[in-house]
Amino acid sequence: MSKVFASQATSNGLGRLLTILCISSFALSVALIGVDSAYGIAYAFSMLAGLALVPQLRFVDDVSRAVRLYFAATILFGAFLVANVLIFDGEMRQLDNPSRLILGAINGFFLLSLFGGNREYLYRFLIASALFNAIAAIAVACFQGVSFLSLELGDRVGGNTNPIPFSEVLAVSAGLVALAIVGRAGQTPALWRATALAALLSLTILALILAGSRGTFLAAAPLALLIALASKRRPSAGQIAVAAAFVIVVVFALVPIALPRMAILIGDLGTLLSGEGPEALSPSNQVRLELWINALDLAFRQPLFGYGLGSFPGVFADPSLGIPADSVLRKFNHLHNQYLDLFLETGIAGLALFCVVIGIAARVGLRALDRPESRIIGLSLLWVISAYVLFGLSTTVLAHASTSHQLGVYAGILLWCAGDSNNRGWLLSTLLNAGWTRPPSEADRIKQAGFDAGGTRP
Secondary structure (H helix, E strand, O other): OHHHHHOOOOOOHHHHHHHHHHHHHHHHHHHOOOOOOHHHHHHHHHHHHHHHHHHHOOOOOOOOHHHHHHHHHHHHHHHHHHHHHHHOOOOHHHHOOOHHHHHHHHHHHHHHHHOOOOHHHHHHHHHHHHHHHHHHHHHHHHHHHEEOOOOEEOOOOOOOOOHHHHHHHHHHHHHHHHHHHHHOOOOOOHHHHHHHHHHHHHHHHHHHHHHOOOHHHHHHHHHHHHHHHHOOOOOOHHHHHHHHHHHHHHHHHHHHHHHHHHHHHHHHHHHHHOOOOHHHOOHHHHHHHHHHHHHHHHHOOOOOOOOOOOOOOHHHHOHHHOOOOOOHHHOOOOOOOHHHHHHHHHHHHHHHHHHHHHHHHHHHHHHHOOOHHHHHHHHHHHHHHHHHHHHOOOOOHHHOHHHHHHHHHHHHHHHHHHOOOOOOOHHHHHHHHHHHOOOOOHHHHHHHHHHHOOOOOO
């Protein structure tokens, strides 16, 4: 860390002390997300220390167009939600979780300035914080969920929140670290990398099983793809064998403990594949289905701006739905679907603005793949975005402080780490190089001729 603090813009003793307090408390807040409610205290302390540093800090002035667009989109989304709350006479506390998207982008800007504009230091700082979060969450899951004396499962684990956001926070942190192991290993021996990756993924899977959240496993497919893209060279057969043996040993050791929970997790999948109707689903999924059907019925009646942020479950009192006052459907505070929740409460307008925010972040990740120095950062940003896009299919991410906070902080920091490029993104370049490009205009040919002759690109 000495190299990090040597790069700071602060030079006096008080400034360095505040820098250490700001960075360390921010790292602690990330490590405790979903694990302990003290993460909020650590985050607030970090913000206060950062405010005290503002007068003597040299802020970075290299703000890319993509980051400016992300800032603008998050602010516009936040302003829309404020107007929505005011118009529909909602509660201002409903703005707390969505505001973390804006705060995360500000955190990224401030931390990059604190690290002297060094994006590599900032990326390493984020990965170290995510590693501590994954370790803490795995430890809490094992402590809460397993009786090691009797080798029996306890109740579903959830840290300081409930099992769904807890498992999502763990999965995203572990995925970030896994990508860093594969893509930024440096001179670390391949065998050690393979063993570390196998250990991390095995223990993460155990913790997710203990949490019992099926929707979290939706993110397994994009993570596997991104890890494959992050790998710089193909592992040898011996390395694959050692890693596979490690996983097999861990899995067989855990089967007696995990099997009962896995049966619950995959039970509905077997039900659907067998051709049985929705009534044969587990109670939790039956409730989700009823929530979604009734919410869609209401949403299409008032589709443009919805019923107001926080209007659910009150809108389920509509007599036309025929939902009894004591129904379980009216006991939830969100719809277990991020997109349907926004559609119902903020209409197409709010849902579209949220999708713009997510789309801009994803675009920055794709563009970063073009540059070798930022490729792993782009993959990491794509992992955070794709994971939460999929999580949103079965839960409301912005309804939980832990998930909205992690999404805002991780995406905000990685956006600043990625920087920007004047080149087209990797995916767009691939499409254009495949023959989708338009014929060059006369102006394009003149500009290119000047550049080829040794001039500067216009």
